[in-house]
Amino acid sequence: xxxxxxxxxxxxxxxxxxxxxxxxxxxxxxxxxxxxxxxxxxxxxxxxxxxxxxxxxxxxxxxxxxxxxxxxxxxxxxxxxxxxxxxxxxxxxxxxxxxxxxxxxxxxxxxxxxxxxxxxxxxxxxxxxxxxxxxxxxxxxxxxxxxxxxxxxxxxxxxxxxxxxxxxxxxxxxxxxxxxxxxxxxxxxxxxxxxxxxxxxxxxxxxxxxxxxxxxxxxxxxxxxxxxxxxxxxxxxxxxxxxxxxxxxxxxxxxxxxxxxxxxxxxxxxxxxxxxxxxxxxxxxxxxxxxxxxxxxxxxxxxxxxxxxxxxxxxxxxxxxxxxxxxxxxxxxxxxxxxxxxxxx
Numbered sequence: 382x383x384x385x386x387x388x389x390x391x392x393x394x395x396x397x398x399x400x401x402x403x404x405x406x407x408x409x410x411x412x413x414x415x416x417x418x419x420x421x422x423x424x425x426x427x428x429x430x431x432x433x434x435x436x437x438x439x440x441x442x443x444x445x446x447x448x449x450x451x452x453x454x455x456x457x458x459x460x461x462x463x464x465x466x467x468x469x470x471x472x473x474x475x476x477x478x479x480x481x482x483x484x485x486x487x488x489x490x491x492x493x494x495x496x497x498x499x500x501x502x503x504x505x506x507x508x509x510x511x512x513x514x515x516x517x518x519x520x521x522x523x524x525x526x527x528x529x530x531x532x533x534x535x536x537x538x539x540x541x542x543x544x545x546x547x548x549x550x551x552x553x554x555x556x557x558x559x560x561x562x563x564x565x566x567x568x569x570x571x572x573x574x575x576x577x578x579x580x581x582x583x584x585x586x587x588x589x590x591x592x593x594x595x596x597x598x599x600x601x602x603x604x605x606x607x608x609x610x611x612x613x614x615x616x617x618x619x620x621x622x623x624x625x626x627x628x629x630x631x632x633x634x635x636x637x638x639x640x641x642x643x644x645x646x647x648x649x650x651x652x653x654x655x656x657x658x659x660x661x662x663x664x665x666x667x668x669x670x671x672x673x674x675x676x677x678x679x680x681x682x683x684x685x686x687x688x689x690x691x692x693x694x695x696x697x698x699x700x701x702x703x704x705x706x707x708x709x710x711x712x713x714x715x716x717x718x719x720x721x722x723x724x725x726x
Contacts, residue, residue: 384684392714393691400697403705406481408674409450409642410459410657413471417463419487421505422514423577426463428570429660434645440474446648447478454640457704458482459657459670460498462646466490472498483704485670488524489517499706500533504562506544507551514541514577521554529558535603535703537669539565542583543576545590552594556601563603563703564591566612566667570660578665581615588613605699605713607692611676611721612667618675619663621721625678626671627655629663636678673700682722689722691715 388394415436417426426432437443447458458479465472466486475482476496484492488502502524505511511520528534536555538548555562566587569578579587591609595602614621619629625637632638643655654660658668676696683693691714702710 382686384690387684387687387690390687393687393694396694396698396711396714399711400694400701403701403708406457406705407454407640408457408459408637408657409455409640409644410461411475411644412462412646413460413465414462414468415646416467417487418467418489419464419515419517421487421516423567423570423573423575425568425570425658425660426461428572429654431645431654431659432463434647434649436646437648438468438471440470442648443471443474444478446644447475450642451479455479456481458498459485461485464490466492469493469496472496481705487515487517487520488527489520491527494531497706498533499535499704500528500531501703502528502534502536503565504536504538504551504555505541507547510544510547521551525555525558525560529560533706534560536560536562537565538562539567540579540587540590541567541577542579545583545586548590548594552598552602556598559601561601561603562594562598563669563699564594564608564612565669568617568658568668568671569662569665571662573662579667584613584615603699603702603710605692605695606716606718607696608672608699610692610718611696612669612672614667614721617664617666618668618671619666622675622679622682623724624663624666624671624675626657626674627652628659629656637674669703672696673704676700682724685722688715688717689719692717692719 415432465484483499485501508519508521512518552562567577588609595604630638642650644650657670683689695713698711701708
């Protein structure tokens with residue numbers, strides 16, 4: 382069945398047109414500060430040399446940067462750090478120049494409502510586990526105090542080998558408080574061989590938990606069957622799809638290889654290190670942020686048959702709901718566990 386015939390199937394063209402309307406998005410990422418109010422086991426930020434970049438706190442310098450970014454076609458920003466909530470004035474500067482984006486935060490310090498980006502609140506287990514591996518008490522309670530009822534907020538539960546079973550209680554608590562949740566996989570930084578690195582056995586447990594929680598909390602969990610397959614696969618994202626971010630992609634001809642930059646706190650960037658989650662061990666990368674671009678960029682590989690294309694549409698629909706303000710996820714079109722397609726010969 383060719384692509385035009387697939388589009389004629391019930392529900393497919395409507396979903397295709399829905400997601401295609403957002404193909405104008407062009408992202409780059411920005412480290413807003415090199416400070417953090419907690420220190421987590423396995424944090425990617427404190428690997429490599431980006432943590433040593435001098436921090437620019439000059440709003441005028443950031444304004445000039447974001448204006449240049451807009452001029453070169455960037456329409457979506459990912460603000461991270463260390464902890465971006467520590468520099469709310471700079472977040473406001475960015476929002477004043479580019480109105481679509483998201484902020485990755487631990488959720489302890491609230492971000493002003495005037496910054497209208499998606500806010501991704503990181504969760505690494507229940508409060509006992511968070512205290513152990515993040516060194517912070519009562520994290521879930523404090524996160525919900527800050528963001529419960531906030532339409533910007535999505536809780537991102539990062540699965541490690543040690544927190545799979547407790548995901549059931551955490552997601553139930555979040556759902557009872559009407560908080561929306563998506564899932565992430567801990568992906569090891571370069572050189573990390575600690576207890577958070579996944580194994581084949583732990584990935585299998587994670588996949589089962591993801592599928593269970595999707596079913597049990599369908600109104601609050603933003604995820605799809607294809608997400609579960611892709612992010613718990615034996616191969617990482619680069620092995621499955623060939624990562625298009627500059628650190629792994631030498632081509633500057635099209636797509637992320639041409640447009641993506643990852644700025645450090647001194648407002649500089651290095652193409653050889655440019656990646657959405659820098660200093661991640663690429664063969665182990667199953668990060669949700671990486672997948673949003675890596676999988677989405679491989680549309681034609683997924684247009685091979687109806688089930689595979691429906692799975693890809695679900696993935697993109699979910700990605701947009703997690704990352705774009707005002708975008709609402711539809712019903713998943715495919716509940717089967719579809720294997721990622723190989724590259725064309």
